[in-house]
Every structure is written in C-alpha cells, then in structure tokens.
Amino acid sequence: MSNAAANIDSKKPTTKQELITVNIKLLIEQLEAGHSEALTNYLTAMSRFHNYSFGNVLEIARQMPTATRVAGFWTWKNLGRSVNAGAKGIRILAPIVGVRRKKDEEAQKDITKQNERVLVGFRNTYVFDISQTNGVDLPELREVSGDPGENIDRLAAFLEAQGIQIVYNPKIAPALGMSYSGRIAILPGQTKAEEFSTLVHEAAHEMMHKTERRTATTKTVRETEAEAVAFVVGKAIGLVTGSASADYINLYHGNASLLAESLEVVQQTANVILAALEPPVEDRATEPQTTEADAQLAEAA
Template sequence: MRDTPIRKVVLGLLAYLDTTGYFSISDEEMRVALNVDATTYLDAKTLLQQLDPPGVGANSLQECLLLQAQRSHRSMAKFHRYSARNIDLIYSQNPEATQIAGFKQWKNDFNRSVNKGEKGIRIAAPIIKKLTPEDQKRLDTTEEKAIVGYRYIPVFDISQTSGEPVLSAKDFVKENLADHKNVTNLYNELKNYLNNNTDIKVSEKRLSELGGAKGYFQPSTNEIVIGSDEPDNALKMETLYHEYAHSQLHGLKSAFKDRPRAYQETQAEAVAYVAMQNIGVDTSNYSLGYVATWAKDTAVIHEALSEIQKVSNKVVDLSNELTEKLGLQQEKANKITEKIEDIAKEKSAYIHDYSYWFMWGGR
C-alpha cells in the first residue's frame, strides 16, 4: 500500500484491534481519536476489512460473520464449479480473479491465449487411478476408478489471457439492467421451467396474503409461492432462487430437512446470493444482511458451505442454460424485426417510386 493519507488511517485503525481481530471501541470513538471525517474513516475501515483473515476489523461477531460470508459467497459466485479448497487457493493467489481455466482450455474452448510471462494460479487436481480387482476388494467398492491423491496444476484468470470475448449469463441480463427487463424474462423462464419440468409447482399470490414475506416454500405440497406484486423485479428473482434453494435443501426427502431454521435460511439466502451474482445483479445489501440476521455463530456459515455449493452449482448451471435459451430467442426476434424493417423500407421505396411515376402521367 502506498504512503497516502488513507494508509495512515488504516495503520491507525490497526492499533484498535484486539487479540481476536475485533475493534475494541466504537466507530465514532475511533474516528474522533484519529481526527478524520466520516468518509475517510469508512474508506479506511473498508480497506482494512479486505485484508486477511476474513472478518478482521469487525465491531461484533455478527459483523465478522457478515464479512466472512461476503468473502466466501462472492468467491463461490465466481468459481461455482470449484471446491471450497480450490476457491480459497484461487482467492489467496489472485483476489481479483473472475474466470479460471487451464492453458489448453482457454485455447480450445474459448479461442483465447495465455499472455506471455503470466504466472499460473495453482489449484489442486485429483489423481485418478484405474482400480485392479485387488484394489476394489481392498477398498470395498465396485467403482472402476478412484481418487488416490492430489497434485497442483496451473490455471489462469481471464485477465491473463487475450482473444475472443467470453460471454456469460451476466452479459444477457446486464444488457437491460436499468429496467430489469431481462431479469423479468429470466424469472418467467425459470418459473415455467420448474412448473413444466420438475415436480415443484411455482405460483404467485399478492404480498398482502403472504404475512410480510416475499415468498415461501411449502414442503408438504412441494410448492413455491412468490409475491406477485413485488415492485422490484430483481428482488422477485432473488426470492425465487431463495425458495428454490429451500426446495432442494429442505424438502421432505432432503437430508437437511431437520436443520434449525437459522441454518436453513442461511443456506437458502447464500444460494440466492450466488445465483444473483452469476447473472450480474449484486444483492449483497439485502442478502448478506439477511444471512447475518439468521447466522448467530460461525458454525452456521462454515458448516453450511459445502451444501450451499452443491445447490449453487445446480442453480447457476440451470440459469446459464435458460439465459442462453433467452439469448437465442432474442436473437431470433431481432432477425424477425430486421426482416420486417427491410420489407417496410422496400414497400416505402415502392410507394415513393409509384407516386413519382403517377405524378408525371404514368398509369
């Protein structure tokens, strides 16, 4: 960090951390003691809280949990296909990484090349061995292959590569993010998909009928109900993700159906947060505050992460599939519109030519 005024404030804040990494006095007391304005103080505190370990610089356990959840869930949203261990490895080596692939994958799947001189990010990859009959008997398994260890391999972030653009679900949704047009399209597409292709039924009721909730999942009927008149379409989308997560994690046949409510709510909102991050909509102001409300101790967040990741993977993959479909539909609609415009132009030109001919005595 360069020697700047804000750096001096950060260094000053370090003096107020206790042995557990919490601030020992209130924000206002520290601001006055450091003799800085509120904006500079908040900027310095935010910068400090970006340092390791996650949760450092909190004023309370609840804020510490919030910071840890924010770090974990944002990383998970970026790298939903990777294990929690590899997410930590990626983040520790490049906190700004957003899209990861191997050297050959960048070239073969994305038509991009790793820039000369780039240093790889090391992650753990399984070593898979074909099992002999003796191995199968010893391991008491009928599987033909098994993981016998791990090795570290290099991968690269998209910022370390050059080539053709890589489009994602975010590109589709952000196109009309100002009015949430595409968020609404995705909401309807996901609702229709669940109704037509799964045993889950999604319906809507007015918010006044939901007792103050934005939506709910009913395990006994396997039904999701969403507030129909929710004015914020992004929040409506987020609620559908949240309740769908409940259906996957806490349905009658789920192994986690008997988890405490705090645990269940933390899991469902974390999945919703990851899914919304994937389509380019940041709901951290709502989601992370919601998580902190329910998560009263560190075990709630940390024990839930692996279960959260499994459902997050499923939701993200489904969303990507549906947004791709919507993108193709939009492309088709654009081509139809262009064709209509071309026909209109030709007709206009024909009318213009005919009028000109008629004016000068033609028949």
C-alpha cells in the first residue's frame, strides 16, 4: 500500500482541500515510482513510428481522413503486424539526405566536422494505417474508468458560463481533446469517464495557460499541470484513474519535482472546478443525509 493510501486510511479527508492535497500526493508517488510497464511498452512502440512533417500530415489526412497511426511496411513488421494484402499505401514524401564534404581549409579548423549532412531532395514512399494491418495488438496507455454521472453536464455548464465553447470533432484524432482559447474540441466516441477526464484536462489549459502564464511555461509544465488537475478532479468524483495520469505526464517528460513546483496553481484550479461540480443548492436540499461529496470522500478512502 502506498504512503498516500495509508494516510487516507488513518485519517480520512474531511474537506475538499484535504481531498485535493491527498490526491496530489498520490499522483506524486506514482510519478516518483517511475515509468509503469504500460508506459514503457507504449513508448517502445511509439519510438518506432516516424515523425511526420506538417506537409506529410496534410497528405495523410487528404488520402485517408480516418488514419490514426501510420508506419511503413517494415515498421509494421517489426511491431508484429502485417499489411493486409491489396492495401493501398498512403503516399508521402521522404527526404533524401546526402553528405557534402567541406573544403580542406574548413575541415582543418574542426576535424570532427569534415562532412555535413544536407538535404538533396525528396522521394515518394508509402505508409499504411493501422486499420490496413493485422497482427498483435499495440500496447495502449491505461484508461480512466468509472461513472462521472451529472458531472459532465455540470462542467460543460460551468465552461459555457465562462464563455468557453465545447465542440465534438473527429478530425482531431488521435488527440482526445484540444484547447483553442475559448473553444474546446473533444474527440467523440470516448467513454464517459474518458470524456470527462479529457474535458477537465482541456478546461485546465483554458483556465491556466491562456494568459501570460503560457509564455512563462514550457509545454512539459503545461501538460503536467493540466493532467494533474484531471487526476485530482477525477479521483475526487470517484473515477478509477490507475496510472493513466502518471503515464501521460511521463510521456511529456514531466516528473514529481516539476509537479511540486506547480502545486499551488494545480490546487487552485482543481478547487475551482470541483466547486463548479457541486449540485445546486435546491438539489442538495432534497438529497439524503449522505451527500455526493461524502460518497466521494468515502470512495477516495
């Protein structure tokens, strides 16, 4: 049992702030434990995929709008999958890199840099989407599970009141959500738990990173903070997160010390979102003595 879990058993959190603090400690423990097996497998698989230029991304989207993961014929082979017979490849441009020798006088100045790699042109090559292949399943990051109940609607109402529009757009795949300063796009087809977690993550970006803080932080910091808020809020309403948030943060090279530096803004943001999820006063007046908040605290324990 983790130290945070032991602390919960010995002293149950009785306030929303205590609940936030306990869950942040739990996330820090997961990060300090290092990469989970799920993350290691995921990174191993993803490291074998090429990084595609903006132009090639547009080409892939034009030829196969539904594509989510693409790789070359032999890359799929190395991943234990085979391209289906008769599958039509997606044409992209691959760079042709040559070597240019420096002049003798230049080479003498720095013998370690006698030659330099230069782009000499492009050639056609073909990749295939995962839907065009068959074989072993690729590893996936662990998913969030549970039932967020009415919290999705309450969060959506809160964001709408802040002037933030929510749209569902399949074109953002493979991203689950995107934040656009006043508009959040969500990938349709997620489970309710995943959708809620994604919405909290993007809401955190809107609340924390669309001001002057954006220029004062790195992408690693921003993703760590947003996912930490998603973890805290998700745990507070009873979702089962496992190591999903720690995996996500590690994927962006975030860590426990970085999160510790962001604790204040994470706590403040999580507190605002959790306050927005509380039932209206008239609803609470008709609820039984064991309130939703009590149930959430008991679930966290």
